[in-house]
Amino acid sequence: MKKYLLSGLFTLTFFLTSFLLTAQTPSDAIMMKKNEICFAFVYDQGKWDQYWEAPNLINNENIGTFTRSTYAPMIAYGITDKLNVLLAAPFMKTKSTGGQLAGVQGFQDINIGVKYEVIKKDFGRHRVSALAVAQFVTPMTNYLSDYMPYSLGLGTQELTSRVIGQYEFNKMIYVRASAAYAWRGETEVERPYYYANGSYYTTFMDVPSAVNYQAIIGGWALKHSLRAEATYSILNNVSGDDIRRWNMGQPTNKMESAQAGFFVQYYFRDIKPLKDFSLMTAFSQVLKGRNVGKATSVSGGVTYQFTF
Amino acid sequence: MSMKKILTGSLSLILIIASITSCENDLPTHFPFTAYEFSDLDEDGGSWKPILFANGSSIVIDQPAAVNSAEYQAELATLKSASQNLNGSQTNAVEYWTNNPSIRWNEIALELAAKYNLIPPPNPDGTYTLPTAANPQGPPPFPFAHPPYTCRMLAYLSVAQFDGLITAWHYKYEYNRPTPYQTDNTISYAYKRNSLPSYPSDGAVIAVVSRDILKAMFPLEHDYLNALAEDHLNSLMWSGSNTTSDIEAGKAIGAAVKTAALARASTDKMSAAQAPRPASDAIKQAAFNRFGWSWDNMESPVRPVGLAPLFGQVTMWNVPNVVDVRPVPPPAPGSVEFERDAEELRSFAKKTTEKQRKIANWWSDGLGTYTPPGHWNRRTKEYIVEYEMNPLRTARTFAYLNMAVMDAGVACWDTKYYYHYPRPIQTIKGFKTILGTPNFPSYTSGHSAFSGAAAEVLAYIFPAEAESCRNWALEAAESRIYGGIHYRFDSEVGIDQGKKAAKFTIDKAKLDGAD
Numbered sequence: 001m002k003k004y005l006l007s008g009l010f011t012l013t014f015f016l017t018s019f020l021l022t023a024q025t026p027s028d029a030i031m032m033k034k035n036e037i038c039f040a041f042v043y044d045q046g047k048w049d050q051y052w053e054a055p056n057l058i059n060n061e062n063i064g065t066f067t068r069s070t071y072a073p074m075i076a077y078g079i080t081d082k083l084n085v086l087l088a089a090p091f092m093k094t095k096s097t098g099g100q101l102a103g104v105q106g107f108q109d110i111n112i113g114v115k116y117e118v119i120k121k122d123f124g125r126h127r128v129s130a131l132a133v134a135q136f137v138t139p140m141t142n143y144l145s146d147y148m149p150y151s152l153g154l155g156t157q158e159l160t161s162r163v164i165g166q167y168e169f170n171k172m173i174y175v176r177a178s179a180a181y182a183w184r185g186e187t188e189v190e191r192p193y194y195y196a197n198g199s200y201y202t203t204f205m206d207v208p209s210a211v212n213y214q215a216i217i218g219g220w221a222l223k224h225s226l227r228a229e230a231t232y233s234i235l236n237n238v239s240g241d242d243i244r245r246w247n248m249g250q251p252t253n254k255m256e257s258a259q260a261g262f263f264v265q266y267y268f269r270d271i272k273p274l275k276d277f278s279l280m281t282a283f284s285q286v287l288k289g290r291n292v293g294k295a296t297s298v299s300g301g302v303t304y305q306f307t308f
Numbered sequence: 309m310s311m312k313k314i315l316t317g318s319l320s321l322i323l324i325i326a327s328i329t330s331c332e333n334d335l336p337t338h339f340p341f342t343a344y345e346f347s348d349l350d351e352d353g354g355s356w357k358p359i360l361f362a363n364g365s366s367i368v369i370d371q372p373a374a375v376n377s378a379e380y381q382a383e384l385a386t387l388k389s390a391s392q393n394l395n396g397s398q399t400n401a402v403e404y405w406t407n408n409p410s411i412r413w414n415e416i417a418l419e420l421a422a423k424y425n426l427i428p429p430p431n432p433d434g435t436y437t438l439p440t441a442a443n444p445q446g447p448p449p450f451p452f453a454h455p456p457y458t459c460r461m462l463a464y465l466s467v468a469q470f471d472g473l474i475t476a477w478h479y480k481y482e483y484n485r486p487t488p489y490q491t492d493n494t495i496s497y498a499y500k501r502n503s504l505p506s507y508p509s510d511g512a513v514i515a516v517v518s519r520d521i522l523k524a525m526f527p528l529e530h531d532y533l534n535a536l537a538e539d540h541l542n543s544l545m546w547s548g549s550n551t552t553s554d555i556e557a558g559k560a561i562g563a564a565v566k567t568a569a570l571a572r573a574s575t576d577k578m579s580a581a582q583a584p585r586p587a588s589d590a591i592k593q594a595a596f597n598r599f600g601w602s603w604d605n606m607e608s609p610v611r612p613v614g615l616a617p618l619f620g621q622v623t624m625w626n627v628p629n630v631v632d633v634r635p636v637p638p639p640a641p642g643s644v645e646f647e648r649d650a651e652e653l654r655s656f657a658k659k660t661t662e663k664q665r666k667i668a669n670w671w672s673d674g675l676g677t678y679t680p681p682g683h684w685n686r687r688t689k690e691y692i693v694e695y696e697m698n699p700l701r702t703a704r705t706f707a708y709l710n711m712a713v714m715d716a717g718v719a720c721w722d723t724k725y726y727y728h729y730p731r732p733i734q735t736i737k738g739f740k741t742i743l744g745t746p747n748f749p750s751y752t753s754g755h756s757a758f759s760g761a762a763a764e765v766l767a768y769i770f771p772a773e774a775e776s777c778r779n780w781a782l783e784a785a786e787s788r789i790y791g792g793i794h795y796r797f798d799s800e801v802g803i804d805q806g807k808k809a810a811k812f813t814i815d816k817a818k819l820d821g822a823d
Contacts (some may be wrong), residue, residue, distance in 0.1 A: 017711055061608035100733045102657065102792075126593070140661055144669070186335075187715035190669035193686065195422040199415070201336045203687070246429035247676045247745075249606060295690075 023168050030149035031117050032078035035308040042301030048293030051149070054242035055290050064098025066149055066293060070108075072301075073103075086113040089140060094150045101150060107140040108152045125170045131138035132197075133162040133180075146205070148249035150291060155251065156207040173219045180212040187251050196241045196252040218263075218303040225269055231261040231284070243291050254291040258290035261297075277301045338415055339689055343406040345500040346698035350822070353700045354478025357820040358471040359625070360568045360705060363480030367564040369557050371483055372507045375491045383551035384492050391496060391548040401543040407499040409511055409540060410469050410702050411689050413518035416536060416683060417465055418678040420526045426455035427675055427747070434609035438582060444527040453527070455754055456619040459681040461525040462706075463625065463714040468521050468569040470707035472513040472658060473700045475561045480505040488551055496553040498547035509550035510699050512558025513565075514541040522565040524573065576623040581616040588613040595728030601641055602728045603749035610683050619721025625711035626812040633719040633808045635801045638727060638751040643737050649795040653732050657740060657792055664790040665742065671755060671787035674741055680755045681713045682783065684762035687780070691770050704822055709765045712813035716761035717754065717807040717815070724749040724804065732792060741792030752802035755792045756785035760806025761813075768814045 027179030032038065044235045049065045050057050072090040079085060088111040113135040122128045137158040145155025162180035186209040194200050211234075218229035242256030261284030269272035286292065344554035354364040367425075372378045394402065405412055419726065428436055428448040437448060445452040451457050489497045504510075521536035523530050541559075544550045550558070583591070596602040605611045620630055629631055639645035656664065673680045688709050692702050729751035733739050748754075763781035767774035785803045789792035794802075 081794060094646075100606065100739065100741055100745060134529055144665065146669070157599070173790060190666045191672060191677070192670065193673075193678060195419070195678075199337055199419045201339060206335060229804055244676060245426055265380075 015226070031081060032076055032084050033307070034078050034080050036078040036305065037308065038076045038303055038305040040072075040076075041178075041303055042070075042072045042299055042302040044072070044282075044297055044299035045049075046070075046293075046295040048286075048295040051126045051293040052289045052291055053245065060098070062099035063096045065096070068295075069093045082117040084115045085235070086115065086135075087111065092152050093140045094152070096150070103144065104147065104150050104152060104207040105141050106152055107252070108143065109137045109158075110137045110140045110216045127166075127168040127171070129164075129168075132161070132165040133164065133214075134305065135160040135162070135244040144190060145187040145251045146191065146194075148251070148253075152250075154184065154190075154207050155256065157185045159183045160212075162212075173217070173224035176214075176216040176218070178212075178214045182210045182212065183208050189251070194250065194252075196250070207251050208254060210235055210237045210255075212236075223270075225267050227265045227267075229263040231263065232258070233261070234258045239290075249291055253291040254290075257286050257292050258288045259284050259286045259295075261285070276305055278305075314405065317444045326421070328734030338404075339411065339686075340410070340692070341406070341693045342403065343408070343499040344693065344696050346407075346502060346504075346590055347696040348471055348701070348758060349502060349698055350477070350506050351481060352821070353474060354481050355728070356474050356700075356704070356822050358474045358478075358573060359467045359711070360471050360565070361475070361496060363475045365482075367561055368586045369475070369479045369508055369560060371498070372485050372553050372557065373807065375486065379549070380491075380553070383553060384488055384495065385490050387545055387548065387551045388492065388495050390545040391498075394546055398543075398546045401539050402498045403542050405511070405543045405547075407511075407547075407549070408684050408697070408699050408702055409514050409700060410706065411692065412517075412540075413465070413469070413514060413522075414462075414689055414706060415460060415686055416518070416533075417522060417525075418682040420522065420529060421453045421461065421484060421682050422459040422678045424449065424678060425458070425676055426452065427454075427514050428452060430609050436611055438611075441527065441579070449528060453526075453677040453679070454615055455758065456518075456581065456616045456622075456721060458679045459710065459714040459717045459758065460573075460576075460622070462681055464525070464569050464573055465518060465521045466703065466706035466710040467625075468517045468565045470700075471568070472517045472561050472565040472701040473703045475565070476508050476513045476558060477700050479508055479557070480510075483507055485554070488548060490491060491598050496548050499549070504698075506550055507554045508561055509544055509554040510558065511549060512541060512555040513562045514699065515544075516559045516562025517565050517569075520562070522613050524570050525726075551657075563603040572623075577620050581619040581622055583613065584616040585612050588617050591725050592728055593615050593653045595726065599637065599640070599727065601730060603730045605747055606733050606812075607747065608716055614725070615746065616721060617725045617748075620718055620725055622718050624715045624718050626816050627715045627719065627809055628812070630719055630722045633715075633805055634723050635752065635805055638729050638795075638797055638801070641730065642776060645797070646735075646795070649797055650732070650736055652796060653739070653789065653792060656790055660742060660790060667783055667787045668743055668791040671759075671784040672791065673755070674744060674746075680758040681717070681762075683760065683789075684709065684713060684766075687777075688762075688766060689765065691773060695770065701822070704820075705769050708769070708813055708817045709762060712761040712765045712810035713758050713792050715813060716757040716809040719805055719809045721748075721751050721759035722800065724754075727751050729798075732795065739792065743788075743791030743793050745793045750794060751798050752805050753785060753788050753798040754802070755788050756781075756794075756799045756802025757806040757809070759784040759813055760803035761810035762808040763805075764807050765814060765817075768817065780799065 041088040046068045050059055070090050070092050074086055076086045081290055092107050092108050093105040115133045115201040118130045118132055139155050143152040145151050162178055164178040166174055166176040168174040185203040187207050188203055189205055201229040202290050214233045216231050220227055236256040237254045242251055243249045255273050265278055265280040267278040280301045284297045286295045347683035430436055439448045439450040439452045443448050469731050487506045489495045515537045519533045523533050592602045673683050728749050731745050731750045733745050765779040766777040785799035788799055789796055
């Protein structure tokens with residue numbers, strides 16, 4: 001099972017940064033066995049040169065092409081065969097080609113997750129599984145969330161609960177769906193007043209909570225050394241205000257995105273010196289959004305896994 | 309998992325959610341204060357010198373009916389019934405408006421400033437369409453409530469409120485009509501009792517004058533402002549404050565003051581402040597010929613005209629001539645003094661501490677916000693409540709504050725376009741900032757001039773707060789350097805310019821009879 005680890009970690013990180021539209025694959029149906037540990041490192045680069053101001057897709061030459069680079073070290077560990085913990089600590093850099101605003105860099109949010117396998121049932125060569133995931137996120141540094149679009153993150157605590165269901169045919173092709181709700185708190189900003197469809201006399205902004213729905217079709221090839229998935233994902237804040245005309249966004253915005261993605265992972269199981277390693281790559285494109293960039297993301301990563 | 313574990317897990321989950329979402333619904337949308345007892349009634353306030361009128365009796369208000377007249381007794385009966393058995397929204401209105409409603413109208417003005425402080429976007433062909441009062445819907449909508457627009461808006465609002473209340477105070481103490489609850493002790497009064505005569509209603513003056521000044525300044529907000537004023541006027545009866553004739557007399561004062569204020573506004577040359585391209589180009593060329601430098605807008609597409617190039621010619625309140633407060637030229641780009649301050653900017657760009665970043669953002673008050681004049685009005689409002697000022701002294705405080713702030717703004721804008729000094733992003737190659745660079749020349753810093761002036765007025769009115777206010781002004785000035793959008797000399801000279809401009813207003817205030 002060790003070869004299945006990466007996308008779970010990947011999801012953990014990128015769901016949390018997904019308002020930045022670097023979201024990749026959703027949580028998967030894969031569990032690590034007891035005392036298995038996996039280290040992963042993923043690099044992701046998201047770029048956009050258009051963004052949705054409210055529902056209107058616009059260009060802004062004072063931003064030009066915006067780039068967000070994420071370097072995400074991650075760990076996953078099997079406490080039992082049915083209970084895994086996941087940890088990620090992404091470092092980010094932002095910049096743009098237009099205008100004079102400075103990009104920023106630093107550690108974003110620490111992500112801690114637990115994943116529990118509720119059901120795993122085989123019917124001949126088919127398998128049904130259901131999982132529950134809880135994730136907690138909190139900023140690692142005092143980055144300024146109120147510096148959109150350059151800010152590293154939303155600067156708030158977040159608690160996500162997710163349910164996942166998967167059906168695997170013939171141990172070759174699988175379909176999976178997941179639904180999640182992310183409760184988000186407030187972010188402290190550095191100005192004593194802001195406007196969000198009205199005045200707010202406070203340094204705190206209410207960051208809207210969000211729902212996430214994902215549908216995946218995936219499959220195995222090359223004797224289970226190669227895994228590929230196609231993903232469609234929706235991440236919508238349940239409340240919030242729109243970016244006003246030609247104004248900067250802020251963490252109170254109602255961000256929405258629908259994106260499609262593709263993910264491939266290759267395990268070196270047959271190459272002795274590399275048997276504990278895998279490589280992965282992913283691509284995703286935001287198709288439709290609101291108050292977010294129309295981002296194209298490309299990622300690559302490596303995993304190393306062993307049993308204690 | 310055992311049932312116990314599941315229960316424990318669920319419980320901690322709920323606790324985490326609760327802690328994350330606990331304060332989500334109580335973020336303050338207005339200044340949390342309630343009606344308070346005034347520290348003084350300023351019974352001689354009717355003799356103070358108004359700004360737009362000769363004196364407190366310039367507007368004529370007739371003597372009211374006697375308290376024992378059938379007419380007034382009928383009004384009392386109406387008031388008694390109107391102030392009983394309030395429903396939820398009526399009770400909320402009474403609590404919201406308080407016995408010092410200028411605070412609320414000032415806050416409404418700041419909210420509209422923030423709502424309309426949006427820079428016009430480029431058209432698809434790279435041109436820009438500017439907001440115009442002739443077509444307020446736009447797009448873009450009118451107004452663009454930038455700092456010059458907002459400081460002027462606040463000045464007219466506050467001056468009109470002040471003159472209206474001097475007039476109200478004059479007639480209150482001339483006619484001495486007791487409060488409704490003094491005449492009929494079965495009438496309840498929602499606020500702290502005092503001996504301020506009730507005719508004319510000071511609240512009605514404020515409701516009408518504020519509504520009408522703001523309607524002139526924000527033509528797309530008529531419905532919103534009419535509804536607010538109606539709620540406010542109704543609250544005067546719901547709270548047991550005023551009878552119909554008190555309110556009508558207050559409305560008459562409000563209407564007369566509004567007319568005078570808007571007459572001044574229509575001829576103060578603000579409508580010409582956003583100069584057309586040829587005039588703007590001529591101003592730039594004149595500066596280049598004089599000094600050998602000029603400011604360029606660095607946006608893409610380039611904005612062909614800076615913000616309000618002729619705001620420096622708008623009629624000032626108390627400074628006789630704008631040239632009186634125009635500072636010496638800034639150091640030439642490339643000079644030793646310039647290089648010293650440019651080097652400081654480079655060093656901040658390389659390493660901004662969290663404290664510096666916070667100061668830059670705290671005072672940023674940029675697009676989409678209530679602007680620096682709004683920030684100082686907000687602080688002033690807090691002092692007014694802390695010092696338990698009555699409505700008249702409140703209006704005086706806002707009036708002198710906002711006249712001085714506007715005069716400082718006019719002075720600063722005159723300087724900006726006279727010297728036409730380039731911004732750091734223009735003079736320092738590859739320079740990046742953490743604040744957006746505004747669309748007007750660098751020298752002097754507007755934040756600094758506004759803040760220098762505001763702090764001096766507050767230091768005069770609240771002497772015990774003088775040091776804090778002046779330190780905040782210095783911090784506001786410094787914030788622009790941390791933000792990368794001003795040189796130190798812009799900020800230092802800006803503070804000084806603001807102080808000098810404010811002195812004319814403070815000298816006038818000292819003679820108005822209130823001290």
